[in-house]
Amino acid sequence: MQPLVERLDQRRVAVLVLLAVITGLLAIPMITMAPTETASTEPGGPVFEARDAIDDRFPAPVHEMNFIVEAPDGNVLDADSLRGLYAAGEALRSDPAIGPTLQATFDPATGTEIDGLVTIADLVALNLPDSIDTVAAAEIDATTTVIVDELGPTAAALGLSTQASRTVDGSWASPAVVVRVLGDNDELGFGSNAVNLGGDTAPEEYARDVQQILRDTTGMEVHGIALDVNLTSQEQGQLAGPFIGLTVLAVLLIVGLTFRSYWVLTVVGVALGALMIWLKGITNLVGFDDDLVLTLIVPIAMISFGVDFAFHAVGRYREQRLAGEVPRRALTTGLAAVGTALLLALSSDMAAFLSNVTSGIESIVNFGIGAAIALAAAFVLLGVATPLAVSLLDDRLGRPPGGRRAGVVRVAGSLATASMVMGAVLLMVFVAPAAGVGLFVVTVLATLVVPAWWRMRTVGVPDRSMRVATGDRLAAPIGRFVAAVASRPVVVVVIAAVVTAGATVLALQVPTRFDVEDYFSADSDFVVGLDRLDEHVGSRRGEPALLFVEADLADPAVQASLKGATDDIVALDSDVLARNADGVIVEGGTVAVVDAVMASPGARALVADRAGVQLVDADGNGIPDTRAQVQALLEVAAAEGVSNDGRQAISRESVAATVDLMEQPGATVLAMGLTNSRSQASIGQARADLDPIIDRLREELPDATVELTGSSFVRDASLQATSRALAVSLPLAVVLCLLIAATFLRSIRFAVASILPILMTVAWLYAFMELIGAALNIVTATIAAVSIGIGIDFAIHYIVRYREELGRRPAPAAVQVAGEGTGTALVASAVSSAVGFGILAFAPMPLFATYGLLTAVMVVMALVATLLVLPSVLILVTPTPSPTPSPPPEHADAASDGLDRQVPAAVR
Numbered sequence: 001m002q003p004l005v006e007r008l009d010q011r012r013v014a015v016l017v018l019l020a021v022i023t024g025l026l027a028i029p030m031i032t033m034a035p036t037e038t039a040s041t042e043p044g045g046p047v048f049e050a051r052d053a054i055d056d057r058f059p060a061p062v063h064e065m066n067f068i069v070e071a072p073d074g075n076v077l078d079a080d081s082l083r084g085l086y087a088a089g090e091a092l093r094s095d096p097a098i099g100p101t102l103q104a105t106f107d108p109a110t111g112t113e114i115d116g117l118v119t120i121a122d123l124v125a126l127n128l129p130d131s132i133d134t135v136a137a138a139e140i141d142a143t144t145t146v147i148v149d150e151l152g153p154t155a156a157a158l159g160l161s162t163q164a165s166r167t168v169d170g171s172w173a174s175p176a177v178v179v180r181v182l183g184d185n186d187e188l189g190f191g192s193n194a195v196n197l198g199g200d201t202a203p204e205e206y207a208r209d210v211q212q213i214l215r216d217t218t219g220m221e222v223h224g225i226a227l228d229v230n231l232t233s234q235e236q237g238q239l240a241g242p243f244i245g246l247t248v249l250a251v252l253l254i255v256g257l258t259f260r261s262y263w264v265l266t267v268v269g270v271a272l273g274a275l276m277i278w279l280k281g282i283t284n285l286v287g288f289d290d291d292l293v294l295t296l297i298v299p300i301a302m303i304s305f306g307v308d309f310a311f312h313a314v315g316r317y318r319e320q321r322l323a324g325e326v327p328r329r330a331l332t333t334g335l336a337a338v339g340t341a342l343l344l345a346l347s348s349d350m351a352a353f354l355s356n357v358t359s360g361i362e363s364i365v366n367f368g369i370g371a372a373i374a375l376a377a378a379f380v381l382l383g384v385a386t387p388l389a390v391s392l393l394d395d396r397l398g399r400p401p402g403g404r405r406a407g408v409v410r411v412a413g414s415l416a417t418a419s420m421v422m423g424a425v426l427l428m429v430f431v432a433p434a435a436g437v438g439l440f441v442v443t444v445l446a447t448l449v450v451p452a453w454w455r456m457r458t459v460g461v462p463d464r465s466m467r468v469a470t471g472d473r474l475a476a477p478i479g480r481f482v483a484a485v486a487s488r489p490v491v492v493v494v495i496a497a498v499v500t501a502g503a504t505v506l507a508l509q510v511p512t513r514f515d516v517e518d519y520f521s522a523d524s525d526f527v528v529g530l531d532r533l534d535e536h537v538g539s540r541r542g543e544p545a546l547l548f549v550e551a552d553l554a555d556p557a558v559q560a561s562l563k564g565a566t567d568d569i570v571a572l573d574s575d576v577l578a579r580n581a582d583g584v585i586v587e588g589g590t591v592a593v594v595d596a597v598m599a600s601p602g603a604r605a606l607v608a609d610r611a612g613v614q615l616v617d618a619d620g621n622g623i624p625d626t627r628a629q630v631q632a633l634l635e636v637a638a639a640e641g642v643s644n645d646g647r648q649a650i651s652r653e654s655v656a657a658t659v660d661l662m663e664q665p666g667a668t669v670l671a672m673g674l675t676n677s678r679s680q681a682s683i684g685q686a687r688a689d690l691d692p693i694i695d696r697l698r699e700e701l702p703d704a705t706v707e708l709t710g711s712s713f714v715r716d717a718s719l720q721a722t723s724r725a726l727a728v729s730l731p732l733a734v735v736l737c738l739l740i741a742a743t744f745l746r747s748i749r750f751a752v753a754s755i756l757p758i759l760m761t762v763a764w765l766y767a768f769m770e771l772i773g774a775a776l777n778i779v780t781a782t783i784a785a786v787s788i789g790i791g792i793d794f795a796i797h798y799i800v801r802y803r804e805e806l807g808r809r810p811a812p813a814a815v816q817v818a819g820e821g822t823g824t825a826l827v828a829s830a831v832s833s834a835v836g837f838g839i840l841a842f843a844p845m846p847l848f849a850t851y852g853l854l855t856a857v858m859v860v861m862a863l864v865a866t867l868l869v870l871p872s873v874l875i876l877v878t879p880t881p882s883p884t885p886s887p888p889p890e891h892a893d894a895a896s897d898g899l900d901r902q903v904p905a906a907v908r
Contacts, residue, residue, distance in 0.1 A: 002336040008384070009332050012392045019385050023274045026281030027437045033284040034433065039291035040362040041778055042714070043721035050548040050707035051714055057660045057667050061653055062103050063183035063190050065207045067214060068176050068532045070221040075173040077120070077144050077164075079137035081220065085121035085179070086132050088217040092117055092181065098210060103182040106651050110157045118180040120158045123147050141171050148172045154580060161536035176536040179222075181210050204228040223529040232526040233519075236845040237296065241430045243843035244300060245422040247836040247852070248272065251307055252418040254832035259314065262400070262410040262417070266447050267389045268310050269421035271381040273440045275306050276428050278377035283370050291363050293782060294370045297851060299429050300840070301786050302374045304833040304859065305349065305793070309383035311832075312338050312797055315825035317387045321394070331391040335384075341800035341822075344744040345793045346379045351736035352788040358732060359725030361718075367782055368729075375789075397455045417447040475820040478827060482819030482867050483812060489872035496869040500760050507766030512719040513680050513775035519847045534676075542578040542673030543712045545686060547694070551704035553590055553659070553666035554631040559623045561700040565693050566591045566670060574689045576682045578673030588658030589670040593637045593650060594630070598622055600644040607636045634661055665704075677712040680719065687713070719777060726781050733788050734758060741796065745803070749877040754799055756873055757865035758791040764861045765854065779847060780854065787858045794830075794866035797822050802874055811878045815871040823867055830863040 008015055042048050071081045093099050093116060102116025110123060125132040127143050151157060153164045159178030167173050183190070183206065190203040207227040214222045252272075256265030276299055288294060316338040320330035353375065356368030400406065420443040428436030485492060520527050547565075551558050570583040577584045586592075597603040597615070604615045611632035615624045624630050638661060641652040660667045676682040690708055698706050734755055742751035765787050774780060801822035805814035837859065840852025 029284040030281040035290040037289040039289035050709040066225040079140040084218040089117040103184040240843040240845040240848040251836040258828040306378040311829040313387040327391040327394040348792040349789040352733040355729040355733035479820030483816035486871035492872035503763040503767035542675040543677040545674040546710040547670040596642040757795040760865040761791040
């Protein structure tokens with residue numbers, strides 16, 4: 001290590017210029033090669049394949065948007081509210097942008113034509129003797145009452161709230177109503193109606209335009225239902241931006257305060273900005289898709305890792321400077337001493353993050369590889385380039401001038417530098433990469449290049465003496481505290497083991513959960529809309545649960561099996577599937593089509609007329625007896641719909657939405673509603689209720705594909721895959737870290753000791769998650785990899801320093817000196833990261849707030865495990881104290897004996 005560091009020192013300027021050129025080159029792909037696709041958060045499997053098959057075989061002809069309209073006076077059925085609703089429909093139809101894109105269709109439930117908008121106001125207006133705007137309020141109330149009485153207050157066509165009730169005068173009142181707006185997908189080109197994070201925002205912008213017209217026209221509260229997840233994500237991320245900026249600002253200010261140096265703060269700030277360019281540039285070159293975790297979480301996590309590299313590298317350099325060495329000698333001695341620990345930390349961290357590639361989930365794989373890339377960049381920029389630049393500045397500029405005025409200038413300059421770096425990082429990560437790079441270049445010139453050039457012109461002969469910084473004054477107390485705790489190693493280890501065992505029990509209870517309130521602010525329109533859905537719709541509809549069947553649909557036996565399965569589902573006594581008085585609601589599919597045709601003499605006659613086939617049901621099971629009859633029935637229904645007594649019972653579009661005969665084998669979809677689907681327990685219960693029926697159907701149709709899917713089951717499968725991935729990647733990361741540590745340290749004992757803080761930190765962290773009610777999802781799962789990285793970092797730096805000191809003094813004194821030197825850097829690094837991420841915990845977006853809180857707590861836990869538990873473990877695993885006499889502990893804080901410290905020739 002020493003020869004390599006010396007060569008770097010001899011070429012300090014060339015190395016720094018080369019890194020600057022690389023940074024400039026990587027800014028090009030960062031700006032010009034931004035990803036256009038979104039990384040998948042799904043692991044693949046039958047649930048996803050069935051979802052994709054439905055999207056492929058049943059393209060949605062209608063882009064359906066649902067809104068909940070709430071009346072200010074608590075009754076949306078009074079005359080004024082209904083007039084407002086009707087006016088909203090007219091405004092949508094006449095709007096030059098929205099009107100031409102609305103879908104006209106027929107509603108069999110009410111027997112009326114629908115011109116893009118389904119509201120009770122249209123039904124009332126249709127049944128009034130005159131215009132709804134001029135007819136008396138009493139006439140409107142009477143007509144409304146008749147319509148509700150005829151169709152029933154639970155009729156989907158009316159969309160009344162579950163809280164609708166009859167008033168004392170016999171009329172109906174409802175605090176809210178569901179309004180359906182139908183867009184023409186052929187005109188709009190939106191495709192699937194699925195709600196996916198990372199999807200196209202064009203349909204969401206269209207829905208928001210519709211919502212705004214409804215709000216402006218009705219004068220009532222209008223809440224969209226799951227219409228704008230991606231726009232909400234972008235907006236919430238922008239709201240979190242200032243807090244992430246404050247995190248960067250706080251970290252840099254703590255760096256400046258710790259080292260009491262404007263130049264150290266500036267160099268670290270510039271290195272952090274360059275780190276963001278390297279991360280974005282390299283991942284764009286590799287071709288990674290856009291992803292929430294890679295785009296936002298990895299840069300935030302790298303702040304902690306990058307500052308950790310800087311604290312240890314610069315801290316050891318300054319320790320050598322305090323021992324009296326000149327800058328160049330201090331660099332070679334200090335960086336060579338800490339270099340082994342930095343390389344070991346880098347290797348272990350990269351192994352921890354790369355263990356995520358076993359997940360099989362593109363988003364998590366990208367996270368692991370992207371974080372490993374960022375770690376390598378952080379090592380180069382903050383672990384190597386930063387001390388090189390600091391030593392160069394110390395060598396050329398010397399000690400900064402004293403005096404109050406100079407101090408004020410340095411403080412103001414530090415604040416300005418930290419603020420400019422904060423702005424550049426925010427622009428690069430969140431807003432406009434090109435503008436961020438531009439501000440970064442200005443920052444480098446204004447805060448580093450120009451001031452350094454001006455100082456060199458005016459300094460004369462530089463004073464290379466070293467001022468004692470704040471962190472240096474804390475070294476001795478930290479060392480004594482660490483040694484005092486480690487004086488009873490057995491007691492400390494036993495207590496830590498008991499606490500960790502209890503934490504492990506809690507950690508194993510952390511649930512997997514997807515709730516939008518874990519991602520978005522509770523007062524965001526997206527979350528409020530879902531809350532109103534629970535309040536006013538409840539168990540009536542629910543989130544779609546789809547049973548996809550691919551089989552020979554013309555076979556009467558297949559139809560009999562499907563009918564039997566449908567009857568079994570309807571008869572389920574399930575609390576989580578939407579139901580009415582007749583049982584679980586099952587809609588669509590060939591069963592509904594066959595039932596409707598066989599129940600209608602007119603529909604049967606139409607099949608005979610169009611296909612020349614008579615439908616016969618000799619066995620009375622409600623299904624035509626032959627393949628030819630079933631085939632004819634389905635083909636005529638697909639072409640013309642199903643009529644009953646002159647009224648259309650099922651439209652042609654509705655048949656096409658759930659029955660596909662274009663490809664063989666045919667396919668059909670049965671739709672149910674899953675209530676309270678924000679709860680993973682409800683999804684699990686629905687699967688438990690439906691699986692026996694699905695299993696029987698598979699046994700009866702061995703050649704068919706039968707799969708339960710839908711957005712709730714897709715989400716559940718993704719979460720379960722995330723949990724399984726964590727169960728694999730976590731132990732794999734620990735094993736890899738153990739092997740790497742054993743290789744570098746050449747000691748199994750010390751390698752095992754290095755992973756103990758990892759295990760403690762992970763157990764404590766997930767126990768904390770259980771205590772605060774946090775859940776495991778695709779974002780919080782990444783905390784495990786970060787905690788492993790931080791834990792192994794802290795442990796490795798301490799162990800390497802301890803073993804270095806062990807060559808000169810017995811274990812208790814080595815523990816103390818390691819605490820003074822490396823322990824001080826650990827405390828400074830932990831404080832900067834904990835404070836920075838603690839600020840992020842106040843962000844309005846729960847996604848970032850939770851990440852900030854957990855990261856801050858995790859850093860503190862890693863510090864506690866390293867400084868309070870690890871020294872006792874090291875004393876216990878050290879076989880015999882070094883025979884080399886040691887100085888009295890009370891003198892150990894005198895520059896930590898830095899004058900005579902040399903790097904051991906070999907790692908023992």
